[in-house]
Amino acid sequence: MRAIFWLGLPLSTVMARTAFYKGSQPKVKESITSPRGWVKHAPAPPSHVLELKIALPQPKFDALEQYLWEASDPGHERYGAYLSKEETYALMSPHRGSVEAVVDWLASYGFEEGHLVRSPANDWITIRAPVSLAEKMLDTTYHVYHHAQKGDTTVRTLSYSLPENLHGHVDFIQPTTMFARFKAFKSTLHWSGQAELVPASLGNGTITGPAGNQVDASCNSTITLTCLRQLYNALNYTTSATNGNKLGLTGYLNQYANLDDLQQFYLTQNPAALGSNFTFVSVHGGTNNQSLLAAGDEADLDTQFGFGLTYPTPGTFYSTAGEPPFTPSALEANDTNEPYSYWLGYVLSQDDIPQTISTSYGDDEQTVPYNYAVRVCNEMAALGARGVSVIFSSGDGGVGDNDADPATQQCFTNDGRNVTRFVPFFPATCPYITAVGSTAYIPEKAIPFSGGGFSNYFPRPPYQELAAQGYIDKLAPGTYQGLYNPYGRGVPDVSTQGLNFSIFWEGKNVHVSGTSCSAPTFAAFISMLNDARISLGLPPLGFLNPFLYSSGYKALNDITEGNNPGCGTEGFNATVGWDPGKSDVTA
Known part of the structure; x- marks a missing residue:
């Protein structure tokens, strides 16, 4: 029997490393009820590739927001004194421990540094994974959903989980529970x-x-x-x-x-x-x-x-x-x-x-x-x-x-x-x-x-x-x-x-x-x-x-x-x- 490879590692090896990940048991991170208008159609194809975007917390956002209020207030001494790209990134970046925890968790599933796409502020990490692997990582099941009125089709889940000690290091992962249809605001x-x-x-x-x-x-x-x-x-x-x-x-x-x-x-x-x-x-x-x-x-x-x-x-x-x-x-x-x-x-x-x-x-x-x-x-x-x-x-x-x-x-x-x-x-x-x-x-x-x-x-x-x-x-x-x-x-x-x-x-x-x-x-x-x-x-x-x-x-x-x-x-x-x-x- 041939081993199934993902990211250069046999799936059996990936799963073995996952078993030793220091995280705790999976705990639901996000869950929604069945979204109005969408009907579950069939299990998602296991080989369908998802581009998963992992959002890490931005602990310094309050400071960025305060700066925004001041730079936008005509009565404030900072009015019009805007931030540089580097200064903005400094106020968007996560704690180093959050980055390390997420990278460690991803490594347990065979994702090496070359597989990760990081945002400049390190507040997003993006990976590509087939549905079969994403379901194991997120302890969930993806389905194909069909919008009964509009005819749209998408691959989503109603709930996903992460190791409990990872919850504080991840704000969310999408696409999972997002059923937005996204449209142009054009009336006639x-x-x-x-x-x-x-x-x-x-x-x-x-x-x-x-x-x-x-x-x-x-x-x-x-x-x-x-x-x-x-x-x-x-x-x-x-x-x-x-x-x-x-x-x-x-x-x-x-x-x-x-x-x-x-x-x-x-x-x-x-x-x-x-x-x-x-x-x-x-x-x-x-x-x-x-x-x-x-x-x-x-x-x-x-x-x-x-x-x-x-x-x-x-x-x-x-x-x-x-x-x-x-x-x-x-x-x-x-x-x-x-x-x-x-x-x-x-x-x-x-x-x-x-x-x-x-x-x-x-x-x-x-x-x-x-x-x-x-x-x-x-x-x-x-x-x-x-x-x-x-x-x-x-x-x-x-x-x-x-x-x-x-x-x-x-x-x-x-x-x-x-x-x-x-x-x-x-x-x-x-x-x-x-x-x-x-x-x-x-x-x-x-x-x-x-x-x-x-x-x-x-x-x-x-x-x-x-x-x-x-x-x-x-x-x-x-x-x-x-x-x-x-x-x-x-x-x-x-x-x-x-x-x-x-x-x-x-x-x-x-x-x-x-x-x-x-x-x-x-x-x-x-x-x-x-x-x-x-x-x-x-x-x-x-x-x-x-x-x-x-x-x-x-x-x-x-x-x-x-x-x-x-x-x-x-x-x-x-x-x-x-x-x-x-x-x-x-x-």
């Missing part, structure tokens, strides 16, 4: 000329904006670069191509930014940019297929409006590989988590990072394991501490998740209790990023699909205490009691236009809508502000929220009309001041 797609949702009367000529600025009346039916520059007072501002300011946009789920589409867009909306391009960066094997039929409407939208608004500011498009919906088989290379961790690991390792970065992807907060969400959020904080304004769209399900019960339209928890509850979106709920919702029309009002609400994972951050509590105090007693967490981080922070954006996709002019439109729009205007600051010798704005909530809101236009229905309710109403129905918009 219309062919040019198709009847669309517009105000009853468009009028002719111009409309007066909130600051007395004149906006073309056509912007009430179709949003262009000129509309946004008119509405948000940047019509005559020209950015620099050489002062060091940059804008970054992220792409996931095989969303490719087509260059021919970009040039057609420039030809019609910004002829000065015609012939220009962005820098493409591949992360974890990400590509940018230029076949016209492979063009991604999300990636086209982001790059056309993000880079179109900020030209000639240099732009970077990050394409990160990884797509959770897949068909597992022995022929496939690996299974993936949602890919934020890969992108964060890459961008934090760079010496030069764009000062503003926008992302229009996410998922229901409850589908992302709590420990995983916290770690990803902490790494967003590290980006902020390095002076990056991190922008995310707030989601396109109002207060719900677009997966509400078809009969009742109610939303339910994913913890096996099936409790009726609003569903916030992650990473928008992370307190270290700026979440962007959507408005429509001029004068602007909240748009129904705009994601908003309160996190069930993250407590309300200090900068938001007065604004969020002020809104909750205005609600009638008992409003939505039990449907949301009144102590959670509120979303969104700001909003911009998000309806009927005119783009080119697959060579055709189409209109798209969603908070996917709003995030790159807001990021582009923040990039313009960073451009002006850098040209004056000032540091970039960095993490925006402490400034926005303390004094920056005074430069914003308050939206007091509209709401964001979902889960069988009318959602949260827009009102004077901050609210989770839309928040304020740039002015």
